[in-house]
Amino acid sequence: MRNADAVWGIVDGKAAAFADLSDRVWDTPETNYEEYRSSAAHAAMLEAEGFRVSQGIADLPTAVMGEAGDDGPVIAILGEFDALPGLSQEAGSAEQRPLVPAGNGHGCGHNLLGAGSMLAAAAVKDYLARHGLKGRIRYYGCPAEEGGSSKGFMVRAGVFDDVDIAICWHPAPFAGVNNPVSLACNEISFRFKGRAAHAASSPHLGRSALDAVELMNVGVNYLREHMPSTARIHYAITDTGGHAPNVVQAQAAVRYLVRARTLPELLTLVERVKRVAEGAALMTGTTVTSAVLSGDANLVGNTPLEQLMHGELERLGPPAFDDADRMTAAQFQETFTSEDITASFERFGLKLRRDLALCDSIFPLGSSDGTSVGSTDVGTVSWVVPTVQMRGATYAIGTPGHSWQLVAQGKLPAAHKGMTHAAKVMASTALRLIHEPALIETARADMRERLAGTPFVNPIPDDVEPPLPADAA
Known part of the structure; x- marks a missing residue:
């Protein structure tokens, strides 16, 4: 059995428990640095999985880390769990129905992001233990990505100083490796x-x-x-x-x-x-x-890592959505504008298909247009650690980001399938790096070449403190 097949099987065996974690975080949407219940749920799951757990890392009360393994390379898989204000919405409904007026909602899919990343880390942990391999796998539960820049504070605190490679993902309408462009x-x-x-x-x-x-x-x-x-x-x-x-x-x-x-x-x-x-x-x-x-710093790409992760995606193939998933996605598409759907294809450099409601392929490496971009605190990590990020298909094509429609799809079967699919890719990518440490040095060399002559300046000055809630400060 190939290494990838073995770890993918471990992911499948754990998928239901982590879908439940994602749903519980969806049920308790919390915003910047107030993710106490979400952080506690992640810490409890890490402990249940047998990780060595650290909470309050970088003096951020809701930041959590789990580590497993010893010696060997350190591979970090990054997760998030913060929500957005004003996006409360009933799960599964293709009509706007707030659960709590002006309440929070997971309009960027971070409930899936954190659970999927931990699922990948847990699978790698089990694989290393079963095969007696050296290597450390870490899950970083990072709060406040939506405007709080927690990873920038974590970088400043030295949390990633001994990490060899960082891996992450983000929910999206399509599956593939990011064109590493952010602002x-x-x-x-x-x-x-x-x-x-x-x-x-x-x-x-x-x-x-x-x-x-x-x-x-x-x-x-x-x-x-x-x-x-x-x-x-x-x-x-x-x-x-x-x-x-x-x-x-x-x-x-x-x-x-x-x-x-x-x-x-x-x-x-x-x-x-x-x-x-x-x-x-x-x-x-x-x-x-x-x-x-x-x-946040801009993303620094890493060609060897992107090629490695894309290869794992190609071997795995797209998520296995069924007719029921596609029918539900088509119902949500009826709430989008034609421009929403067109923009979704254009952003990933794909030809428009009006008949397609859910992703059915892996988008080509480097095909996203790199123009419709925002910012992410993953960018700051990528200046100090070779970093690779993928997009995982979890919602209907055309879904506007930070919208009630995205919140509504956060607990659907398609969302869980897309999360599990992303976890498999991250897990097998991590294992390739552990099995072939020369790939790590190649990634480091790529990073050194890209940043030669451009010293890193953290966009968060040393005297700036994280905007913690008053009762946590």
Whole structure:
């Protein structure tokens, strides 16, 4: 029996228990650094599987790690379990039906992501033990990917310093190896302070912080014309200074998310945004302070690892969805726009097929277009450890990201099948690396060559603390 076949069999034997873990995390959706129940469920499963468990790693209360094996290479499989606000939804329903008004929901599939990654790690652990092989397999349960950048804090704390290879996945409409493109980003709060005054009788005595926020937004909008086309800037006003229009607002705040294709490009763009803020303060006679809240580096690709993982995907083939899965997916597709479905194919560099509701093939290596991208804190890990990531097909083609439709599909049989499929690929990829340590050195060499002359700068400065809930700080 091939190594892959053996570990795939172990995955199948454990799949039901980990589908249950995924469903329990789906049932208790928690957001950035508040994933106490989800983290506890992951820790309990790690203990039940026989891992050596560490909680609160990197001083993050909801971060958890399980390790098994000894000596040999250290292979890390990364998981997540945070949800998104405002996406509560009834499971399985193709109509929008919130379970809790304005409640949380797993709109990015991280309930599946964490459970699937741990399933892969557990299968590798059992395989190593059965065959007496040297090697350490670790599962990292990473909180707060959605804007909290926990992996960046974990990198800063040295959590990955002794890791040889990092492996991960993400739920998607199609199965394949990521085109390793993401945007580096910083989330920054700008707080303006002015002077209150009566807006009618003595407006000349006031200095409006809200005016400063508005002028900053205008200035950044003009900046958009003069920044790289791949960069993105978004903002949200978080403090308007009050609700009384007859008072000159003495304080106001705006939060910016600045994204760029590379770390050096990001750092340059952030400084330009900061100068716009300073100009707005100068124009209004106010003062401004800024604070970095979080940050992610861009993904660093690794050709040897991507080829290795793609080979495992090709050998395994696509997920085994059945007619019932496809029928359910087609019902969800009726809630999407034509543009949603077209964009799904375009993002992965695939030819449009209107008759296809669920993935039925492995997309070619490097076929995704690399233009419709966001940010991920996996990127920060990829600057310090050779990293590879795959997409696992778990939901209907065309499903918008961060949507109620994605939440609704998170407990379906197709989601469980796609999660198990991804776990098999990650597990057999990890075993290839343990069986053939020369592959690890090849991956390291690729990383060294890519980063030569580009020193790593963590986009989270050393003095920035993670935005933990008040009762956990």
